Amino acid sequence: MSDLTVFLINTTIKSIVVIGAMLGAVAYSTWLERKLVAHLQVRWGPHRVGWHGLLQPIADGLKFIFKEDIIPTEASKFIYILAPTIAFIPALLSISVIPFGSLGFFGSHAVRFQITDLNIGLLFIFAVTSLGVYGVALGGWASNNKYSLMGALRSSAQMISYELSLGLSVVSVLLVAGTLSLEKIVELQSGTWFGFIPKWNIFVLPLFISFFTYFVSAIAETNRVPFDLPEAESELVAGFHTEYSSMKFALFFLAEYANMLTVSALATTLFFGGWHGPAFGPLWLQGLLPLFWFLAKVFAFMFFYIWTRGTLPRFRYDQLMAFGWKFLMPLAIANVILTSFVVAWKG
Amino acid sequence: MVPLNYFLILAAILFSIGVIGFVMKRNVITMFMSIELMLNSVNLTFVAFSRYIQNLSGQIFVFFVMVIAAAEAAVGLAIIVALYRNRESLNVDEADRMKL
Amino acid sequence: MELVLFFILAIIAVGAAINMVVQKHPIHSALSLIVVMGTLSLFYVMLHAEFLAVVQVIVYAGAIMVLFVFVIMLLNPHAAEHTTRYGTILKFGGVPLGLLLLAEIVVVVQRSVGAARPASALAGTTEAVGRLLFTEYLIPFEFISVVILVAILGAVVLTKREL
Numbered sequence: 097m098s099d100l101t102v103f104l105i106n107t108t109i110k111s112i113v114v115i116g117a118m119l120g121a122v123a124y125s126t127w128l129e130r131k132l133v134a135h136l137q138v139r140w141g142p143h144r145v146g147w148h149g150l151l152q153p154i155a156d157g158l159k160f161i162f163k164e165d166i167i168p169t170e171a172s173k174f175i176y177i178l179a180p181t182i183a184f185i186p187a188l189l190s191i192s193v194i195p196f197g198s199l200g201f202f203g204s205h206a207v208r209f210q211i212t213d214l215n216i217g218l219l220f221i222f223a224v225t226s227l228g229v230y231g232v233a234l235g236g237w238a239s240n241n242k243y244s245l246m247g248a249l250r251s252s253a254q255m256i257s258y259e260l261s262l263g264l265s266v267v268s269v270l271l272v273a274g275t276l277s278l279e280k281i282v283e284l285q286s287g288t289w290f291g292f293i294p295k296w297n298i299f300v301l302p303l304f305i306s307f308f309t310y311f312v313s314a315i316a317e318t319n320r321v322p323f324d325l326p327e328a329e330s331e332l333v334a335g336f337h338t339e340y341s342s343m344k345f346a347l348f349f350l351a352e353y354a355n356m357l358t359v360s361a362l363a364t365t366l367f368f369g370g371w372h373g374p375a376f377g378p379l380w381l382q383g384l385l386p387l388f389w390f391l392a393k394v395f396a397f398m399f400f401y402i403w404t405r406g407t408l409p410r411f412r413y414d415q416l417m418a419f420g421w422k423f424l425m426p427l428a429i430a431n432v433i434l435t436s437f438v439v440a441w442k443g
Numbered sequence: 444m445v446p447l448n449y450f451l452i453l454a455a456i457l458f459s460i461g462v463i464g465f466v467m468k469r470n471v472i473t474m475f476m477s478i479e480l481m482l483n484s485v486n487l488t489f490v491a492f493s494r495y496i497q498n499l500s501g502q503i504f505v506f507f508v509m510v511i512a513a514a515e516a517a518v519g520l521a522i523i524v525a526l527y528r529n530r531e532s533l534n535v536d537e538a539d540r541m542k543l
Numbered sequence: 544m545e546l547v548l549f550f551i552l553a554i555i556a557v558g559a560a561i562n563m564v565v566q567k568h569p570i571h572s573a574l575s576l577i578v579v580m581g582t583l584s585l586f587y588v589m590l591h592a593e594f595l596a597v598v599q600v601i602v603y604a605g606a607i608m609v610l611f612v613f614v615i616m617l618l619n620p621h622a623a624e625h626t627t628r629y630g631t632i633l634k635f636g637g638v639p640l641g642l643l644l645l646a647e648i649v650v651v652v653q654r655s656v657g658a659a660r661p662a663s664a665l666a667g668t669t670e671a672v673g674r675l676l677f678t679e680y681l682i683p684f685e686f687i688s689v690v691i692l693v694a695i696l697g698a699v700v701l702t703k704r705e706l
Contacts, residue, residue, distance in 0.1 A: 172568075172570075174571075175570065175571075175574070178574075214593075215593070215668060215669070216593050216594060216597050216668075216669060219594075219597040219598075219601070219669070220597055222597075222601055222605075223597045223600035223601045223604075223605065224600075226600070226601055226604070226605025226606070226609075227600070227604060227605060229605070229609050230577075230609070230612070233609070233612055233613065233616060234570075234574075234612070236616075237570070237612075237616045245616065245619075248616065249613075249616060249617065252609065252612075252613055252616075253613075256606075256609060256613075259605075276669055444545065445545055445546055445549045445589070447656055448652050448653060448656050449549060449553075450586070450590075451648075451652045451656060452648075452649055452652060453553050453556065453557070455645055455648035455649060455652065456557055456560075456645060457556065457557065457560050457579070458644075458645075458648070459641040459642065459644050459645035459648075460557070460560040460561060460563075460564060460641070461560070462637075462640070462641045462644055463564060463637050463638055463640070463641035464563065464564040466636070466637035466640060466641070467564065467634055467637040467638070468564070470569055472569045472572075472573075472611065472614065472615060473563075473564075473569050473572050475611075476563065476569075476572055476573060476576050476611065477563075477564070479576065479603075479607070480560060480563065480576060480579060483579065483580060483583055483603070486583070486599075487583055487586060490586075490587055490590050490592050490595060491590060493590075493592070494590045494591060494592070499671055499672060499675050500675070500679075500680075502592050502594070502595055502672055503672065503675055503676055503680050505592075505595055506595070506598065506672070506676065507683065507687055509598065509599070509602045509603065510687050510690070510691055511687070511690065512602075512603070512607060513602060513606060513607055513691065513694075514690055514691050514693075514694030515694075516607045516610055516611070517610070517694050517695065517697070517698040518694050518697045518698055518701065520610055520611065520614045520698075521697065521698040521701035521702045522701055523614060523618075524614060524617070524618070524701075524702055525701050525702065527618050533569075533618065
């Protein structure tokens, strides 16, 4: 086989596996969310379909498929159909540069647990996620409904505002790592200090602040509680997807959870050492453990996401904007300056 | 490899479409978008030349053009919003009177 | 292989650009323009300018066009375009004028450039572009940041209802 065919087969298989796993994870994070929030509020949550409601996502999916698909008569039809797709595709695309584990061996074939390693990987993620705004904005506009339009305007303003602090908080990681390739950023975080503190970026002094700004703006970027104003039920019915039903609604829903997973995976990669963790046991276990550590860290972030949802109330809109522009942005900029001083001082 | 003149002719076609759009359209926003299209086509020639004469300076210029385009979009759209508030219309022909 | 890719992308780009001019409603024009910008980003990848390809998407598609879409949504203008006095002249004058310009450029390009091909590869990686930007082009870079600061101030002042 020529190099090109090997490459093509390799990439195709990896893409299928990753997208399949991603969609499965998305489906089950909805289950996790319902279950966890229920337990936080001393309820049971879904428990009828399957053991502890484990088949609930499948039942939900079937329900979405069989629901009536409504297109409002006054809607701008083409854009109305296009918008959920635009929201969904970038959410899946951005996972393609994230490294899930170290090299694995299948017989004599070395396989990287990553679809592709770009030397502009981090910028690629930002480029792709910045397109997610269109799905929300166009969906809300095309529905021709005042609640949808209000929700869309709010959420696009929010996403644009918080994208700035998101980008700025990552700059300090770049300053420390000196590369845009996610693979290399993870490799730089291997090893330990004093034998027990792992060399993750979160433990590098000024990067703790950038993790804070990153994660807060990431919650806002994914439109989650306490920044879920675009779909504030109590004021805007359901925000930008008020008019959507059936699979089109499901696509918006999936995009939100896929974005949450991407953001968590990126946080793991940039700040928590990616797939690094203690490796022990026989050889086959050592190959699989990095994958396990990666998924465990992502799960921890998802848990945190849902935890905040179960705990915190919603911001008011002007508070949200003021927090983003007057607190988070200056903090991120100050942190970039601080980090560059530290990096220059260390030489 | 794609020859240089293919890129240049593609850029020329895009530029001409931008010019036609600018001349024909009466909607301020669409006219503005035509200008963006022209800027983009010029960027393409910059990058193509930079590749073919082996000099990165062309790419730096594209970077500058992008910054200027961003500044232009911010100011231009602010003017459009102000214009719409005064005239209730986006038609450029209705913006030629000195008083309302 | 590369040539086929070039032609497919070129057809998409030109088609989307024409669609931008033909469409009546500004939001359809904006979407077509985003498609053009996306294809241009892929052209940059073909020309080994990876950094610019990503910046093209981040800045143009992710920021500038979002601003356009945002303003269109905010103003929500009517699709109908009422042509006024100069409408017909422009409609019949614009296309020949544009085609004339195109013919002119094509003739010049064919005479002066021809089918030149590069000698070796030159990669516009982030590092290379950044190094050049912060050494040789440092002063223009500083000036351009002042320009964008002025633009921000201008936008804030212009959109204020009362000065």
